[in-house]
Amino acid sequence: MYDLLSGLSVIEASSFVASPSAGLYCAQMGAEVIRVDQIGGGPDFRRWPVTGNNDSLYWENLNRAKKSVALDLARPEGRELLQALVRATGQVITNFPAKGFMAHDVLAQGRPDLVTVRVMGWADGSPALDYMVNNAVGYPMMTGAGPEPVNHVLPAWDLLSGAYAAFALLAAMRRRVETGAGSEVRVPLSDVAIGTVANLGGIAEVLYERENRPRLGNAVYGLFGRDFVTADGVRTMIVVVTPRQWANLVEALGLTQAIAAVEAERGVSFAKDDGLRFTHRDALFPLFDQAVGARKHADLAAALDAGGVVHSAYRTMLDAANDRTLVADNPIFGTAENPSGFSYPAAGAFATVPQLERQAPCPAPRNGQHSEEVLADRLSLPAGEIARFIDAGIVGVA
Structure with a gap:
């Protein structure tokens, strides 16, 4: 954790890997990232790996250092509260559909300088997962001995899209400083994937050779x-x-x-x-x-x-987890009070800033842990009104 982005607040309305990782990277550099989920948790709240108590270690680590607001997003009042938080804050990271209540033009009503970064599947707005996009750009047909395709277990395009989305957020905010204009930046996994293939020379290679690269097993191409x-x-x-x-x-x-x-x-x-x-x-x-x-x-x-x-x-991943150089003696790791109750090394910012003191990793929030605090601070809602929302099941608390 570093304070490089202290003073920046971001609403994150998302799930799974790409969009939450964008918020995570911002939070690790000191931004206040307020994740808004459905009461009881979104579709990724119990995603494996999980503990014996069904607490998601995946969710716990992708959402470190964030605040959590829980709303009933199936009801108009819950959606209106999310929209109000976005407008009050001025910047949002999301993988919600480009149309609907989280559309940029809807959110920007009354907040023309809003910056929206939207992680998408396909560029046309249709849904896609990392594994589908990876198949589409051809990498599974280049790995292994063949002839069967070999899927990669690492969600590379999710992670690259998340990092690119965090960069895009700061780029759009810098433009806003210079011009006063807001903007929506769309980051489709499919474009990140095929663009990366092109950047590595892959598109040019197959068009020049007029055929696919032969499978090489574990040999490194060109070296x-x-x-x-x-x-x-x-x-x-x-x-x-x-x-x-x-x-x-x-x-x-x-x-x-x-x-x-x-x-x-x-x-x-x-x-x-x-x-x-x-x-x-x-x-x-x-x-x-x-x-x-x-x-x-x-x-x-x-x-x-x-x-x-x-x-x-x-080596196995268990070997790596027990490697002192990689983990125990690595300053990017620290300890935190995890909601799951399981104690293990927690990763902070991957980058090291020698001129600044590294802060310990922060825990992930519990679902709805900061609902009352955020609604009071960001929307100036009185305690009585927040209590009525909670009693009505529109706002959730931990």
Whole structure:
């Protein structure tokens, strides 16, 4: 947690991953993020993984450092309160539909400088999940050995869209400072996905080649990189990105003469050309399979570390959670009083600002925990009126 965005208040009306992660990143940098949900929790409130008491560890971590307001959004009064909070605050992150009571032109009535950032599925407004978008841009057909597609378990497009939405919010707010004008910024997962494919050269590649890239298993496209198994059965990934790393890897494995023989036979030099190492992987990989397979992992790791060669053994997520460097001794982690009651390392801001003191991660709120506080502060509602809303089931409290 840092105070870089202190003084900024954002309403977040959202669920699942992309939109809540945008609010999370703002909150971790010090913004007051007020998440508005249905009383009892939105559609992601019990999403797995959950504890034995059915508390969502997913929800608990995507909503750290936020405030929670619970409203009955199925009733006109609840929707009007959400609209009023948006107008009073001036900026909102949401993945609600572009039409309806959360439409930008509806929300901007009486608040023309409103900034709305809307995370969407498809650009036409129809719904989509990360996994559908990923299928549409072709990545599952590039991974694995084939011919079956291989889905990725990481919701990459959700996370990229969330980060882009947080950036878009600040960009639109800066424009408002310069011009006084509000705006709606739409961030479709599908556009983030296909735009990223294009930024990485993928669109240009397949149109130039007039065919799809062949599946490579665990080999890295365009570089020397792949998984190898050591003598004691440790599978480890080795990737070379610089001429120095290549030279040090070849020396560490005692392959100088064998590599020279391949170069002489094929009339090439691997010293400074990533592409040639990739093109001739059919000759190189067997040599490295044999050399790595003759070394124990500890000895190999020490030799590669000494040469500055990038490598990493494959591990489980439980292994990573118990890694002191990654978690226990990592300053991005801290402890918090979690609503679930389960104590574990909680992540704060991923970035580190050496000039500022890092604050401890904050807990997620309970559903409706800040309803009374926010309605009083933001809408100046008297206590009696708030109490009537609560008694009528329009406002929920923790």
